[in-house]
Amino acid sequence: MAEGLARKFFGDRVLIASAGSMPTVVNPYAIEVLEYLGIDISSQYSKSIGTIDLDGLDLVITLCAEEVCPILPIKVKKWHWPLPDPAGEGDHKTQFLRFFSTAVEINRRLLEAMLEILPPDYTALER
Numbered sequence: 001m002a003e004g005l006a007r008k009f010f011g012d013r014v015l016i017a018s019a020g021s022m023p024t025v026v027n028p029y030a031i032e033v034l035e036y037l038g039i040d041i042s043s044q045y046s047k048s049i050g051t052i053d054l055d056g057l058d059l060v061i062t063l064c065a066e067e068v069c070p071i072l073p074i075k076v077k078k079w080h081w082p083l084p085d086p087a088g089e090g091d092h093k094t095q096f097l098r099f100f101s102t103a104v105e106i107n108r109r110l111l112e113a114m115l116e117i118l119p120p121d122y123t124a125l126e127r
Contacts, residue, residue, distance in 0.1 A: 001030045001099070002063060002106050004041035009110055019049040021070045027087055029099040037103065059117075063106070081109050 003018035010016065023046035034041050049070045057076045062069050065082040072078070083105060086098040 001034055001041070001103050002061070002110075003044060004030075004034045004039045005103065005106050005110055008039050009114065017047075017052050018044075019047040019052045019070075021049055021064075021068050023048050027099070029086070029095050030103075033096060033099040033103050036100070061113075079113070081106075 003016055006014070006016045025046055026041065026044055031042055049072075054072060054074045054076075057074065059077045059079065060072055060074075061079045061081060063081050063083045064070075065084045069080070083102055086095070086102040088095065088098065090098070
């Protein structure tokens with residue numbers, strides 16, 4: 001979800017990559033929630049941290065909370081946003097709401113991050 005939300009914000013102005021320490025599949029609720037928000041992540045797939053060129057990164061954002069966070073031996077700016085994994089038990093409504101809540105929180109943090117990383121004279125309307 002974070003990759004899809006970040007791509008929506010930054011478009012092709014920023015290279016966005018996501019990976020996990022134990023990748024599986026993109027959760028269908030993640031796809032459904034972002035589709036509800038107008039973002040198509042149906043072509044995204046789960047990737048391992050080993051597939052990312054760590055030397056070329058400017059910023060790493062980790063979202064892990066209960067699960068294992070990757071240890072990155074690189075000297076790069078790191079932000080840690082420990083968010084609980086929304087995957088779990090429950091009916092469709094319960095799971096959809098957990099994923100929706102997580103997407104809203106990631107979205108909020110991305111907005112805050114944009115304020116921190118964009119130059120002071122940045123005007124979105126000029127882009």
